[in-house]
Amino acid sequence: MVVRDSSSPVMGSIPVPDSDIGKHxxxxxxxxxxxxxxxxxxxxxxxxxxxxxxxxxxxxxxxLLGSMAEATMSSITLHDMTPATFRVMLRFMYTDAxxxxxxxxxxxxxxxxxxxxxxxxxxxxxxxxxxxWDNVSxxxxxxxxxxxxxxxxxxxxxxxxGFFAVEKNFKKAVLIEGFVKLVQQFPSIxxxxxxxAGP
Amino acid sequence: MVVRDSSSPVMGSIPVPDSDIGKHxxxxxxxxxxxxxxxxxxxxxxxxxxxxxxxxxxxxxxxLLGSMAEATMSSITLHDMTPATFRVMLRFMYTDAxxxxxxxxxxxxxxxxxxxxxxxxxxxxxxxxxxxWDNVSxxxxxxxxxxxxxxxxxxxxxxxxGFFAVEKNFKKAVLIEGFVKLVQQFPSIxxxxxxxAGP
Numbered sequence: 001m002v003v004r005d006s007s008s009p010v011m012g013s014i015p016v017p018d019s020d021i022g023k024h025x026x027x028x029x030x031x032x033x034x035x036x037x038x039x040x041x042x043x044x045x046x047x048x049x050x051x052x053x054x055x056x057x058x059x060x061x062x063x064l065l066g067s068m069a070e071a072t073m074s075s076i077t078l079h080d081m082t083p084a085t086f087r088v089m090l091r092f093m094y095t096d097a098x099x100x101x102x103x104x105x106x107x108x109x110x111x112x113x114x115x116x117x118x119x120x121x122x123x124x125x126x127x128x129x130x131x132x133w134d135n136v137s138x139x140x141x142x143x144x145x146x147x148x149x150x151x152x153x154x155x156x157x158x159x160x161x162g163f164f165a166v167e168k169n170f171k172k173a174v175l176i177e178g179f180v181k182l183v184q185q186f187p188s189i190x191x192x193x194x195x196x197a198g199p
Numbered sequence: 200m201v202v203r204d205s206s207s208p209v210m211g212s213i214p215v216p217d218s219d220i221g222k223h224x225x226x227x228x229x230x231x232x233x234x235x236x237x238x239x240x241x242x243x244x245x246x247x248x249x250x251x252x253x254x255x256x257x258x259x260x261x262x263l264l265g266s267m268a269e270a271t272m273s274s275i276t277l278h279d280m281t282p283a284t285f286r287v288m289l290r291f292m293y294t295d296a297x298x299x300x301x302x303x304x305x306x307x308x309x310x311x312x313x314x315x316x317x318x319x320x321x322x323x324x325x326x327x328x329x330x331x332w333d334n335v336s337x338x339x340x341x342x343x344x345x346x347x348x349x350x351x352x353x354x355x356x357x358x359x360x361g362f363f364a365v366e367k368n369f370k371k372a373v374l375i376e377g378f379v380k381l382v383q384q385f386p387s388i389x390x391x392x393x394x395x396a397g398p
Contacts, residue, residue: 013329013333014332017325021221021255021294028253034250052254054233055223055224055226064233065232123216130212130213156213163210
């Protein structure tokens with residue numbers, strides 16, 4: 001026999017807070033407790049946990065847990081990004097969130113997209129793509145398209161080509177210096193633009 | 200110069216999927232890759248990752264990473280829960296989600312609440328409290344209050360006392376066998392009921 005009265009203030013549900021797994025892992029990252037791998041970039045050292053990196057990135061998984069991984073290799077030197085970019089990427093891997101980014105010379109969205117592509121962090125790639133796309137204009141679309149092509153970001157590439165296909169954008173966007181660089185770097189993009197944005 | 204036209208289907212935003220950190224950690228748990236600790240309960244063995252357990256539970260953190268932890272201790276025998284309850288708790292720690300629970304003799308919500316209290320998994324405690332509360336009735340409230348008292352779940356305890364305080368519930372709820380057990384186990388609850396639900 002159930003006597004409930006949902007209109008009574010006594011009843012109602014017990015609220016459960018939102019998932020806090022990202023917050024917990026962020027705290028672990030800050031504390032460095034139990035860290036079992038470290039990265040050195042330009043003299044800066046970052047401590048991390050193989051399990052978290054491997055869970056989040058198939059590239060780290062292969063490097064840190066695969067048959068190629070040396071169990072004793074606990075310090076890794078990286079050359080392909082800035083310390084600031086690595087710090088943001090690391091925080092993203094632990095928390096699934098991006099800190100408020102000031103697009104500075106040390107952490108650019110392009111640099112972060114490159115890092116996300118390098119480590120196969122698909123959701124971070126899309127977050128970067130979204131931020132780049134949010135700033136698209138006839139002045140920037142060629143450079144953004146070059147980025148999308150370089151880092152295999154199909155969603156962003158298709159959006160940029162669509163942007164070129166809009167009549168009023170086309171003439172302006174191809175007469176920007178970035179467009180010349182784009183077609184020098186990726187000559188085949190001309191074919192795609194002709195097919196999808198051409199006359 | 201920004202030429203955007205948000206009404207154009209070409210524009211719009213690039214969608215970013217929801218956080219997938221729980222899914223990633225769930226996959227890590229399933230694969231057991233890089234596991235560095237194991238638990239044995241009633242002959243069943245579970246492989247896990249110290250970093251994840253330590254991030255999620257301060258109790259595991261002290262046991263696995265603290266100064267008391269033996270670095271070589273990789274196999275731990277547990278006696279205070281069933282293998283099925285441990286499996287659900289482990290999955291919760293990695294994914295922050297509960298699988299659909301069949302409240303069976305091997306995994307009861309009470310057993311899970313006990314485990315969550317043992318390892319200080321506050322969000323899991325609230326999830327269990329919510330499920331217990333969702334099934335409250337004059338027949339069950341005394342047993343649920345005993346649970347809340349046993350496992351230090353203040354939200355649930357307050358709800359139960361509020362339930363007793365509702366006039367039409369009181370007489371029925373105190374004449375249930377569970378009520379006798381409750382006051383035998385926690386005699387002081389009588390005082391609290393007198394204060395908050397009494398005449």
